[in-house]
Amino acid sequence: MSTTPRVSSAIPGxxxxxxxVLAHQPAIAASxxxxxxxxxxSDVLAARIKEVARMRNARVTECGxxxxxxxxxxxxxxxxxxxxxxxxxxxxxxxRLTDAEKAVLKFTDALIHxxxxxxxxxRAALQRHLTPAQIAELGLGVTLFLALAKALITMGLxxxxxxxTVLPTPAVxxxxx
Amino acid sequence: xxxxxGKGPVHAALAGDPVLAExxxxxxxxxxxxxxxxxxxxxxxxxxxxxxxxxxxxxDAALDNRTRACVAYARRIPFEHTAITDPEAAEVVxxxxxxxxxxxxxxxxxxxxxxxxxxxxxxxLVGV
Numbered sequence: 011m012s013t014t015p016r017v018s019s020a021i022p023g024x025x026x027x028x029x030x031v032l033a034h035q036p037a038i039a040a041s042x043x044x045x046x047x048x049x050x051x052s053d054v055l056a057a058r059i060k061e062v063a064r065m066r067n068a069r070v071t072e073c074g075x076x077x078x079x080x081x082x083x084x085x086x087x088x089x090x091x092x093x094x095x096x097x098x099x100x101x102x103x104x105x106r107l108t109d110a111e112k113a114v115l116k117f118t119d120a121l122i123h124x125x126x127x128x129x130x131x132x133r134a135a136l137q138r139h140l141t142p143a144q145i146a147e148l149g150l151g152v153t154l155f156l157a158l159a160k161a162l163i164t165m166g167l168x169x170x171x172x173x174x175t176v177l178p179t180p181a182v183x184x185x186x187x
Numbered sequence: 188x189x190x191x192x193g194k195g196p197v198h199a200a201l202a203g204d205p206v207l208a209e210x211x212x213x214x215x216x217x218x219x220x221x222x223x224x225x226x227x228x229x230x231x232x233x234x235x236x237x238x239x240x241x242x243x244x245x246x247d248a249a250l251d252n253r254t255r256a257c258v259a260y261a262r263r264i265p266f267e268h269t270a271i272t273d274p275e276a277a278e279v280v281x282x283x284x285x286x287x288x289x290x291x292x293x294x295x296x297x298x299x300x301x302x303x304x305x306x307x308x309x310x311x312l313v314g315v
Contacts, residue, residue: 011269016276017285034286038293041217045210052207072269117307125306133312142313146200149309150211153197156303157296160268164260164276164292 011072016166028075028162046154047182050081055140055147057179058087062111063118063148064155065097070122073159078172083179091174110139114148121152196305200313215297221290222283226254230261230291231298237265238302253282261295265302 015026020033032039050057061084068076080089096104101115113135120128128136136145162168195215201208219227228243229250235242247255256278263271280288 012273012276014273016273017280017288020285031289032293034289035218035221035293037217038214038221038290041210041214045207045214048207048210052204054204117312120307121300121303121309125303128307136312142315143203146203146309146313147207149200149304149313150197150207153297153300153304157293157300160264160296160299161292164264164268164271164296165289166273166276 011163011168012166013168013170014166016164026167028158028167031165031167043180044182046180049147049150049154050083050180051182052147055144055151056087057081057083058089059111059114059144059148060084060151061089062093062097062107063114063152065094066101066115066118067122067152067155067159069098070119071156071159071163073163074168074172075162076155076159078169078174080174080176081179082176085176109135113139117145117148118152121149122156195301196309197301199310199315200304202315203313218290218293218297222287222294226257226291227294229254229258230295233258233261234265234295234298235302237262238299238306240302240305256282257291260291261298264295265299268296 015031017026017031017034019026019030021030024030029039032042050060061081064076064081067073080094093106096106097115101107102112104112107115113132116127116132117136120126120132140148198208198212198215201211222230229245232242233245236245245258247258250258256275260271260275260279263275276288279291283291
């Protein structure tokens with residue numbers, strides 16, 4: 011995996027990172043940030059559950075940037091580091107993760123890794139804990155987490171090293187509405 | 188041929204939230220709109236084939252060097268994204284330029300994720 015950017019920053023004075031590289035395509039960037047802000051701004055599915063899925067994706071896809079970022083809305087909803095530490099192989103036995111979060115993690119693993127994992131019991135568990143609207147939002151989230159992590163990695167935007175960083179949760183910009 | 192912009196399993200699953208569905212469709216359309224439509228179709232078909240999903244067959248021998256390099260790059264996304272080398276990426280940049288490389292990376296990664304959303308039957312889980 012390369013940690014040398016394979017594309018330059020399109021924003022003068024800024025290093026190559028996801029935002030500055032995506033700026034090579036302003037229309038894609040604008041539509042992505044509008045979508046991502048709308049997704050995180052929706053409370054149909056709690057930010058904590060979205061973040062649980064994002065953390066799992068970060069670990070499976072080996073996205074170091076994603077793995078070290080925390081969104082503040084999920085932290086405020088109780089997603090501390092002890093819980094995040096349990097989002098690893100064997101999460102099924104965690105005492106910190108809720109049953110709903112374990113069902114979400116199984117779905118996440120199925121989508122990003124092996125669809126066979128979503129067997130009849132796993133589907134039933136997901137549908138028992140989440141409403142259809144919540145499953146739809148989760149599906150969108152995992153789709154975006156996976157795609158963006160892979161795009162970030164293939165464009166060489168993985169950091170050499172990175173401290174854990176709490177960032178403001180993406181939000182809809184009024185100017186974009 | 189793979190689903191056109193605005194369709195596909197993720198968009199279908201969002202039927203109950205038209206605003207979010209519209210935002211998703213717009214993002215995918217902007218990404219795909221930055222590339223030649225024929226290249227987008229090839230990328231989507233190539234990735235679907237990697238996943239074992241029925242798609243139009245691609246005759247690699249009939250592709251020009253530029254297109255062949257882009258398709259080869261895309262085929263690595265589903266299961267080998269961390270193994271793509273600097274020279275492989277550089278070849279795509281040389282053919283498409285940096286903006287094109289960014290668009291191709293987003294389109295290919297999104298196509299992979301959409302295939303996976305289809306394989307878990309996301310719309311069926313939602314009941315649409």
